[in-house]
Amino acid sequence: MSTINFANREINFKIVYYGPGLSGKTTNLKWIYSRIPEGRKGEMVSLATEDERTLFFDFLPLDLGEVKGFKTRFHLYTVPGQVFYNASRKLILRGVDGIVFVADSAPNRLRANAESMRNMRENLAEYGLRVEDIPVVLQVNKRDLPDALPVEMIQAVVDPQGRFPVFEAVATEGKGVFETLKEVSRLVLARVGST
Amino acid sequence: MVEPSLVLYGALYQRAMDVLQETLQETGARYALFVDRKGFVLAHKEALWAPKPPPLDSLATLVAGNAAATQALAKLLGEARFQEVVHQGERMGLYVDEASEFALLVLVFDDNAPLGKVKLHGKRAAETLARLAEEALANPPKLNLDTQYREEARALLDELFGN
Numbered sequence: 001m002s003t004i005n006f007a008n009r010e011i012n013f014k015i016v017y018y019g020p021g022l023s024g025k026t027t028n029l030k031w032i033y034s035r036i037p038e039g040r041k042g043e044m045v046s047l048a049t050e051d052e053r054t055l056f057f058d059f060l061p062l063d064l065g066e067v068k069g070f071k072t073r074f075h076l077y078t079v080p081g082q083v084f085y086n087a088s089r090k091l092i093l094r095g096v097d098g099i100v101f102v103a104d105s106a107p108n109r110l111r112a113n114a115e116s117m118r119n120m121r122e123n124l125a126e127y128g129l130r131v132e133d134i135p136v137v138l139q140v141n142k143r144d145l146p147d148a149l150p151v152e153m154i155q156a157v158v159d160p161q162g163r164f165p166v167f168e169a170v171a172t173e174g175k176g177v178f179e180t181l182k183e184v185s186r187l188v189l190a191r192v193g194s195t
Numbered sequence: 196m197v198e199p200s201l202v203l204y205g206a207l208y209q210r211a212m213d214v215l216q217e218t219l220q221e222t223g224a225r226y227a228l229f230v231d232r233k234g235f236v237l238a239h240k241e242a243l244w245a246p247k248p249p250p251l252d253s254l255a256t257l258v259a260g261n262a263a264a265t266q267a268l269a270k271l272l273g274e275a276r277f278q279e280v281v282h283q284g285e286r287m288g289l290y291v292d293e294a295s296e297f298a299l300l301v302l303v304f305d306d307n308a309p310l311g312k313v314k315l316h317g318k319r320a321a322e323t324l325a326r327l328a329e330e331a332l333a334n335p336p337k338l339n340l341d342t343q344y345r346e347e348a349r350a351l352l353d354e355l356f357g358n
């Protein structure tokens with residue numbers, strides 16, 4: 001859970017962007033990086049292949065500012081969505097405080113969305129966590145696709161019980177990106193001190 | 196089991212800082228970091244003479260990622276763990292050792308620091324830090340952050356991420 005450094009008076013949260021390959025996780029982080037002013041963000045680190053697919057993770061630290069004397073920071077990560085990178089994907093979930101599940105609206109990715117969610121459950125279980133234990137926000141991305149599936153259809157396969165807050169997005173244009181980030185941050189902060 | 200938070204404060208934090216300081220002196224390394232396995236910096240020290248370090252957030256994240264991957268490799272090969280790691284370039288080097296199941300010691304050194312000393316004192320420091328980490332985990336502090344923290348934080352979210 002959150003890492004608290006009393007000596008430096010810091011509280012750090014880890015937020016992970018999860019989802020199938022090419023759903024737009026890295027695009028979310030790039031947009032955030034491009035819009036957050038200097039001084040409130042650190043370097044963005046991307047461990048990617050030649051063709052820009054995430055190989056291990058992307059990382060972006062954000063500085064929320066000082067809250068009641070505590071510097072409050074968010075560390076954003078993306079996982080590699082490609083199925084065969086599961087070993088590294090699992091490692092990124094360690095110590096996660098909140099998750100953004102980025103689903104793809106393309107019809108031929110419906111099954112990939114469902115499989116990625118199942119895979120996330122399995123990987124969390126290895127850390128003794130259930131999806132219900134962690135704030136999760138569902139971002140339905142690529143709403144600009146001409147043949148985008150209805151949101152309800154995507155929700156029905158990844159979150160049939162409708163537990164997660166849902167945001168529609170076009171990450172390439174920044175639509176819905178900050179709304180999603182703000183919601184997951186809010187949910188993560190809401191748990192501070194309540195345990 | 197949920198990953199416990201490793202919280203260093205007060206006397207424990209001071210002791211960790213002392214260990215890092217001593218290790219810098221004994222090894223001649225530039226920077227010493229105590230990092231949790233999630234990639235957050237718990238404590239760090241820089242030698243007085245050292246130039247400005249690279250971004251520590253990035254350093255800690257990459258080291259933790261690397262250590263996690265190395266540990267996964269060890270498991271694949273049926274080993275409980277691998278020994279410390281040393282990366283050496285022409286001028287700069289990196290020493291990473293585990294300090295308990297939950298933290299890591301990182302030393303960044305240049306070619307003035309003898310590798311033998313880095314390894315010897317690095318190992319000792321890692322052992323001491325491992326005990327500190329275990330003590331810290333055994334006595335987690337009560338966090339008195341109340342609703343006021345959450346409300347203030349929420350106002351900042353609006354400011355940084357927009358309404």
Ligand SMILES: Nc1nc2c(ncn2[C@@H]2O[C@H](COP(=O)(O)OP(=O)(O)OP(=O)(O)O)[C@@H](O)[C@H]2O)c(=O)[nH]1
Nearest residue numbers: 021022023024025026027054080081142170171172
């Ligand atoms: N049309 C459209 N394309 C998008 C959108 N978001 C991302 N893309 C494109 O989808 C492709 C993949 O985006 P990435 O952000 O790299 O995907 P990822 O989820 O990080 O993929 P992995 O790293 O393999 O897991 C890129 O070409 C993006 O430009 C969107 O909202 N609409």
Ligand SMILES: [Mg+2]
Nearest residue numbers: 025026053054
């Ligand atoms: Mg990616």
